[in-house]
Amino acid sequence: xxxxxxxxxTALLAIGAQAQTINYTxxxxxxxxxxxxxxxxxxxxAADAPAALHIITAADIRATGLDNLPDILARVGGIDLLRWxxxxxxxxxxxxxxxxxxxxxxxLNGRQVYSDHYALVNWSTIPVQLSEIKQIEVVKGPxxxxxxxxxxxxxxxxxxxxxLYDTDGTATARIGNNGTxxxxxxxxxxxSEGFGLRFSAGYKEQDEFSQGAITAVERSRxxxxxxxxxxxxxxxxxxxxxxxxxxxxxxxxxxxDITATNGLYGDDYLTKSAKFDLVGDAxxxxxxxxxxxxxxxxFEYFGIGKSDVTTSVVQLSDLIQIGTDxxxxxxxxxxxxxxxxxxxxxxxxxxxxxxxxxxxxWRLTDKLxxxxxxxxxxxxxxxxxxxxxxxxASDFDxxxxxxxxxxxxxxxxxxxxxxxxxxxxxxxxxxxxxxxxFYLPTVTAAGIFASAGNPSIKPSKVQSYELGYDRALAAIxxxxxxxxxxxxxxxxxxxxxxxxxxxxxxxxSIVINAGDSASWGFEAAFDGHATNGVRYGASYSWxxxxxxxxxxxxxxxxxxxxxEGAAPRHKLQGNMGWSDGALSTDLNLSWQSKRTLLRPVTGxxxxxxxxxxxxxxxxxxxQFETGTEVRFTASDFLHTETALGSKLETERRVYxxxxxxx
Amino acid sequence: MRDLxxxxxxxxxxxxxxxxxxxxxPALAAVDGPTATVxxxxxxxxxxxxxxxxxxxxxxxxxxxxxGDAVKSALGADVTAKVVEGAGDVSGAVAVIVIGSIDVSGxxxxxxxxxxxxxxxxxxxxALAVERQPSGAAKYHVNTAALAKAGVSxxxxxxxxxxxx
Numbered sequence: 101x102x103x104x105x106x107x108x109x110t111a112l113l114a115i116g117a118q119a120q121t122i123n124y125t126x127x128x129x130x131x132x133x134x135x136x137x138x139x140x141x142x143x144x145x146a147a148d149a150p151a152a153l154h155i156i157t158a159a160d161i162r163a164t165g166l167d168n169l170p171d172i173l174a175r176v177g178g179i180d181l182l183r184w185x186x187x188x189x190x191x192x193x194x195x196x197x198x199x200x201x202x203x204x205x206x207x208l209n210g211r212q213v214y215s216d217h218y219a220l221v222n223w224s225t226i227p228v229q230l231s232e233i234k235q236i237e238v239v240k241g242p243x244x245x246x247x248x249x250x251x252x253x254x255x256x257x258x259x260x261x262x263x264l265y266d267t268d269g270t271a272t273a274r275i276g277n278n279g280t281x282x283x284x285x286x287x288x289x290x291x292s293e294g295f296g297l298r299f300s301a302g303y304k305e306q307d308e309f310s311q312g313a314i315t316a317v318e319r320s321r322x323x324x325x326x327x328x329x330x331x332x333x334x335x336x337x338x339x340x341x342x343x344x345x346x347x348x349x350x351x352x353x354x355x356x357d358i359t360a361t362n363g364l365y366g367d368d369y370l371t372k373s374a375k376f377d378l379v380g381d382a383x384x385x386x387x388x389x390x391x392x393x394x395x396x397x398x399f400e401y402f403g404i405g406k407s408d409v410t411t412s413v414v415q416l417s418d419l420i421q422i423g424t425d426x427x428x429x430x431x432x433x434x435x436x437x438x439x440x441x442x443x444x445x446x447x448x449x450x451x452x453x454x455x456x457x458x459x460x461x462w463r464l465t466d467k468l469x470x471x472x473x474x475x476x477x478x479x480x481x482x483x484x485x486x487x488x489x490x491x492x493a494s495d496f497d498x499x500x501x502x503x504x505x506x507x508x509x510x511x512x513x514x515x516x517x518x519x520x521x522x523x524x525x526x527x528x529x530x531x532x533x534x535x536x537x538f539y540l541p542t543v544t545a546a547g548i549f550a551s552a553g554n555p556s557i558k559p560s561k562v563q564s565y566e567l568g569y570d571r572a573l574a575a576i577x578x579x580x581x582x583x584x585x586x587x588x589x590x591x592x593x594x595x596x597x598x599x600x601x602x603x604x605x606x607x608x609s610i611v612i613n614a615g616d617s618a619s620w621g622f623e624a625a626f627d628g629h630a631t632n633g634v635r636y637g638a639s640y641s642w643x644x645x646x647x648x649x650x651x652x653x654x655x656x657x658x659x660x661x662x663x664e665g666a667a668p669r670h671k672l673q674g675n676m677g678w679s680d681g682a683l684s685t686d687l688n689l690s691w692q693s694k695r696t697l698l699r700p701v702t703g704x705x706x707x708x709x710x711x712x713x714x715x716x717x718x719x720x721x722x723q724f725e726t727g728t729e730v731r732f733t734a735s736d737f738l739h740t741e742t743a744l745g746s747k748l749e750t751e752r753r754v755y756x757x758x759x760x761x762x
Numbered sequence: 763m764r765d766l767x768x769x770x771x772x773x774x775x776x777x778x779x780x781x782x783x784x785x786x787x788p789a790l791a792a793v794d795g796p797t798a799t800v801x802x803x804x805x806x807x808x809x810x811x812x813x814x815x816x817x818x819x820x821x822x823x824x825x826x827x828x829x830g831d832a833v834k835s836a837l838g839a840d841v842t843a844k845v846v847e848g849a850g851d852v853s854g855a856v857a858v859i860v861i862g863s864i865d866v867s868g869x870x871x872x873x874x875x876x877x878x879x880x881x882x883x884x885x886x887x888x889a890l891a892v893e894r895q896p897s898g899a900a901k902y903h904v905n906t907a908a909l910a911k912a913g914v915s916x917x918x919x920x921x922x923x924x925x926x927x
Contacts, residue, residue: 122919123806130803131923132899143919147899340810387918421918424906424926466925515895572897579897 123265124234138237138257140471141429150471150508152583156236163677163686165719165733170223176238177625177639180667183744186306187224187325187355193253195619195643195667199358203253211375211393216411219531225371227329227349229300231270232286234259241564244504244526245473252528252562263288263296264335269762276755279307294337301330311741312748323366327353345377360595362660362700364747370398386420405443412436429459439537447485449537454478472507488539490606496555502527520568528560534611551596554611561590578628588618597659598704615649617663638674657705668692686719697746708746714738727761792879793861795836800900801877801892807920812856815842819855823862824848872913
């Protein structure tokens with residue numbers, strides 16, 4: 101075995117071709133459109149990707165004038181934003197969103213940045229400056245065969261500039277109402293032809309919103325959001341055929357967040373990460389990539405408890421082009437996730453996942469291509485330490501094996517017309533809290549009553565069938581994009597509720613599978629720009645979600661699970677901007693129809709209707725020849741407060757930014 | 763049974779299907795200035811990477827130097843272009859761009875990338891051709907046999923994005 105690995109490494113070193121990480125800037129310039137690897141793992145121009153893909157470019161980000169990722173993402177058709185407070189946000193896709201939404205995979209340069217205790221995304225902990233983002237690739241729909249367990253609603257892949265190809269630096273200061281104060285700095289430094297460094301750091305604070313339908317107890321828990329981070333990275337050409345990268349990050353934040361049981365709490369997160377990448381050109385044997393990273397998360401929910409999670413991931417893949425028409429990718433992954441029991445300490449729960457995946461891309465004709473990918477995951481659950489009655493140790497002796505599939509046909513009917521038919525099957529792994537990492541014992545007259553995870557919980561199975569049509573519109577330098585899809589979810593998972601289960605003969609409140617859900621959806625979008633600097637676009641999305649739950653049959657719901665009606669059925673937005681290179685303006689207006697969320701009431705959960713609403717953001721900036729930009733932005737400016745969730749209402753924010761390129 | 767003769771539905775079907783049925787494929791135009799400007803972007807992905815400005819020869823039919831000069835003026839500062847007529851010398855050039863109908867495959871040396879129009883690429887006399895699309899996007903067509911014969915290779919990420927023949 102060792103000999104084989106040594107031979108492989110020697111072969112890699114011996115090949116003369118120069119290995120390169122993807123130079124997104126140069127490729128976009130050459131092909132006249134963004135390039136992605138997010139859909140199949142193979143480099144593709146956006147128009148060829150067998151998925152509903154939306155790429156937010158650096159220019160798009162800059163034009164918005166916005167200061168946070170969720171508000172930028174919410175401009176993409178089919179994306180839903182639930183804002184619980186000034187910092188707490190959940191992003192959902194295609195009609196499925198919920199507090200602590202665990203259906204979304206968010207990556208920063210290929211490293212997962214969602215928090216692995218509940219697979220939720222805490223956007224304030226992502227260690228990146230908006231000014232250093234090269235592009236954000238949004239893949240809508242399940243992509244489990246490429247990414248594994250968490251990519252069930254979609255994938256958001258944030259890609260920063262590459263220190264070997266981009267040398268940008270930006271310092272930003274921002275001040276605004278609601279106590280907004282922010283400073284940030286990012287710089288890529290090309291030390292030599294074959295070695296580059298990346299540095300990025302930021303600090304942000306803001307007052308928490310104050311209006312909204314929250315209880316006095318929840319109001320006492322409010323925290324003003326504050327976040328900071330630092331990230332350093334290096335990328336070097338080790339030999340002609342091998343490129344290596346190293347990245348270290350640390351982020352810290354405190355803010356008010358919603359929990360999976362719809363309660364509002366103050367929390368504190370500390371994240372750290374270390375990542376090592378290796379990419380080697382092995383000639384005819386392909387492009388070999390090796391990535392190893394570890395994420396550390398220390399979290400505390402004030403008034404509940406604290407714990408920590410360590411996630412280690414090792415990935416190895418080989419991307420091989422065979423002849424002129426076939427590309428194959430073979431991948432292996434090992435993942436270990438370990439968490440101290442929360443909130444009652446004294447035990448450790450962990451799992452190991454082994455995965456094997458393959459992707460085959462076949463260009464059948466000049467116009468027709470077929471891609472299929474399969475992945476198999478094997479999970480082995482482990483538990484050590486003090487018992488979690490009523491569970492016994494053998495309850496945690498569990499393995500899960502799941503198979504994921506992504507398949508797509510892309511037909512380029514003409515130079516400007518592309519038709520797409522895709523199928524996806526992904527599995528939503530229970531989070532480590534759901535698998536038993538959550539354990540809260542209460543002493544009662546009848547003995548210990550446990551509120552706990554469930555080591556027997558089943559993964560949710562998500563399937564999607566989609567037809568898409570894209571048309572490039574040369575007359576307006578833009579395009580038209582249409583998608584219609586059907587999505588089903590089997591074995592939805594529900595966190596703790598007021599109903600009771602029986603575990604080993606004793607009553608308990610545990611995580612359960614709570615039935616199924618299915619939806620139809622339609623998305624339409626177009627964009628264009630004129631030579632006089634005017635750019636515009638609009639999108640409309642519709643979804644119709646139907647839950648078939650085994651719980652929540654009475655007037656008062658016992659479980660915090662509800663997708664039907666929880667996301668707006670209709671969302672319409674339009675955008676217009678203009679720039680002459682120095683002065684730039686942007687206006688975005690959005691309307692979404694009513695939605696009904698859940699909120700805690702005596703005995704369970706009651707409906708919380710939110711009326712349909714308009715929101716708007718506007719920005720104007722001036723870029724001086726010195727590289728200094730002054731910008732004013734008003735977000736959610738149509739109302740003093742706008743309900744975008746069931747807790748705190750989103751306040752109108754106005755802020756000024758000064759940035760300097762260097 | 764739904765009425766498939768509905769004017770609205772008929773219009774939608776016509777709008778979607780007619781472009782597919784009537785499309786005649788890419789135009790086989792000669793290399794002009796804008797096309798050459800896009801084509802030389804492929805030099806950024808050559809392995810090993812050539813130094814900039816990269817020497818490029820523009821080969822035109824005898825007596826058509828003005829055509830070559832027009833293309834030369836369209837190229838940016840990343841290349842130093844030289845117009846060569848007919849059987850002129852192309853040695854020292856990293857890339858040879860064929861403007862017109864001349865066959866240069868016999869006079870180039872190993873390591874030189876020959877760029878031409880689609881017909882030249884399909885005939886295997888050129889390794890690379892560019893098809894510019896109305897949307898502003900570009901397609902790079904590569905004759906893999908001609909590329910291998912010339913001893914030229916691209917970065918693998920670029921290689922996987924081109925249309926191979």
